[in-house]
Amino acid sequence: MRIETLSIKAVTIIIFVMIGGVASVLSLLAGSYFRQTALDAQINSLSRVIEVASQEMLKAVRGHTFELGMHLGHSDEMIQAIRQAGAPGGRERLVALLDDPFINGFVGFANINLEKIRIYDLDLKFIAESGKGMVGLAPSLAAPLAKTLAGRPGVERLKASDALWISARGPMHSTLVPIGGLRPIGYMEIIINPVFNLPDIGAITRTPISIFSPAGEPIIVGAPNHPDHLLPVEYMLFSSDGQAAFRIVGYENVERLNAEMERTRTVTVSGFLLLTIITLLFALWLFNRFLFVPVKRMVRDMKQMAGGKLDLTVDDRGLRDFSVLAETFNAMAHQVRRRTNDLERLLDLDDSAILCFGNDQEAVYINRGAATLFGYTPDEIGDLDLGDLFGDDIVGLMRDAGLLNAPASGKLPARLACIRKDGTRVERDAMICSLDVRGGQGYAVVLYSLPKADELLSAETVVTSFQRNEQRMNAVEESLNSLLEIARNAPGFMSAASSIELLGGEGAESGPERPAIREQTVNVMLCALACWEHDLDKSKLDLAEESRIWPVYIDKSTPTTRTLDKYLNIETCPKNPRTQRVIDTAEFVLKQLGRKSTLERKKLQQALSDFRLLISGIKPSAD
Template sequence: MEQTQLITVVSFLLMTLLTLLFALWLFKKFMFTPVNQMISDMDQITHGKLHLTVDNSGLREFHLLANAFNSMNEQVRMRTNDLQQLLDLDDSALLCFDHDRDIVYFNNGAANLFGYTQDESYDLDLSDLFKDDISTLINNSLTINYLQTTNLRTQLNCKHKDGQVFQSSAIITVVDVMGKNGLAIALNKEIQSDSVSSIKDQRLSVVEQTLSRLLSFSEQGKNENYDQDADSKKLIIREQVVNLMNLSLNCWTQDTGSTKLDLAEQSGIWPIYIDKSTPTTRTLDKYLTINSCPKNPRNQRVIDTAEFVLKETSQQKSDKHLELEYSLDSFRQLLAGL
């Protein structure tokens, strides 16, 4: 009798525990994971990545919330496009870089001048477009405080998409981008008169006001500890990005016998540039070392690369393949905030 009661109690406790674990798993799958992913997507969008959308998977309430946010983001994107069209009234090249010197604005004039498409511009930073060390140039010429009210006029050595170097007259100013010092640059390959320079100054002022209005966020409630935590998280993500890209490339070359260039071409994920008649993968190469990895890497592109490699090497199931699978899952959990 006592043995029967003991078995009954133990069975009841085990069933209760299993039910609780199952409930926690459901709660995590349909509550924590979608919310964390939604927060991550929203954070990237509010930092100027208006081409992204919020993941609307999860419970009905999260689906409706994500769709509402995507609708608002689409309205902002439409207004931004309208403003950009106003700034594309002539062929002037207007560029803006954030505190990390990544592109946040690249108008049609800049696309024509450098040879990049608008989509390709998202992968560019200051060093991709100019041979000159602009930060050093600014520090040697004028103080930051002075540049916030006065533009620096100079000649810059620019790098075209095909690798050719050309000179362009430039107007550089410091602008507020997302609460930190960024750079706005207006370029024109022709020598400018004083009247033309004045027009460029006015247009650059419009760029500054537009970007500050659309991309800046309130610094209230931000403290030093938050900034340190944010920087620390960015570093961890960049390290995982580099690790995942190297694993993907190693798995690709080992299991398929193909090259890095083949990966870029067959996947269609990474652009291929013709640099002095030689095909190169400059953007992909940046993601292979921590020093060259962008401060704000395109995480989805890295995930797409790993998924493509896993799909193409699914028959192999080598150690590299299994390691890549594990690293991809870990990276997704990191982005979801687990």
């Protein structure tokens, strides 16, 4: 697509549509990113909730184990058994006491899964452990507890401590409590399996959860019923020494969250798009008000001025740039019109006769001197050609001189026989010049003015006259070339009374209907002449003389109708026939017939009706 085919309005609308499309895509992308960001934020929030719930679960476990440890550690029987553990049978009695909670139960046994009870001395050396419970655990204090207790000074060692640690049998939770009150004699370790308490996390968060080992093996699986509406949230529970203990996956029902996010995204995207469209439409209205309409108005005025409406001026109402452009164009048009008028006046400075002919040898312009010499009016020149005005073969003269296809600067001096309207002939010195017209080569003929009767024809006078004619010819040539250039590029700036623009537009028919108008012109004239000769029994010469529409020429004392004859043949019919003259001729013939009804009259009436429809732009119906 060429850029000349695009208008400012089309380009602006395309740009606005592109902006609107990009804004729509970006808003949709932003909406999807918003949803993902909201989900990520929800995941982080729920992960924090699971973390808090996990700590609450461990806190509850710590309370149950501490309660059990304090109950056992303050038992006088347990204290006595620990002190006698080194005596014969003392260890067996201590182990029996440690097994009692496994056998007979204890307060809060439903809240924890007790795995082992161990006794240590004040130096954290292993003394004894229960015979019941889990087997396979190393008989030593959990490393996190030993590290924590070793770092405590004096009285701080009397405080209980707990830890989640990794054993050979999996993650365990231990609570270490002192035995003996303010005068401790050792420590008791309560070991439980925390898996029993992990479901409490789901109870706290009120969401289904699944528990997996760090290796991914399922421990507790809370399978969701509607996985499409559940958002999995993972949290890794670490031991006290930083090792991964459990991978907890909570399932949050985000159906309501999705609905709220979708509603928010819909409102946000729709609002953004609506504001974008409103803004673009407002901007388009501003462009139309201050850009498109002024430019369209300026283009219309410029076209009308270029088309010949010289009384118009380009409307300068609009933005500053358009106002300056309109004023500049008006000033330029005024200068061109003034220059054109000056150039046309140059062609009438003296009595020299100047005639211009197109590439079809038809006359298109005569100046005032030529009209006086030949006796024609400017309205009659469109029906004349070289053969009507000169007895010499001008084209043949140019051909013999080798100037037939010469450039526009080719000139040929000659003495030509001029045929006046009344048939008389006069000979005048002339200069024939070739013209570069659109569609081919045209001709300009300049007939020099005769010397005055009282002017002496001395040698000096002849030389002066020759120089004057030469200067006059150069001025005429430059003026014609300038006028032709204006006629080709801006025919509307030519004066309405001038027909030089026909040279600039030579060869360019005024529309696709022009050949049909010529054919219909010949058809109407032939019908009118047939009706005139057949029904009125009069000649073609009588038609020209009685109607006074067509000129009658005297050629060698014989009256002729050269112009009328041209309209009777499609080959000689002018390219721009005078349609009103043809209509006047047909109406004159019909008027002379009166009410007489004949076949020729019907043919003429039908041809005239079709001709009027054709020149009005309506295609006649084919009957």
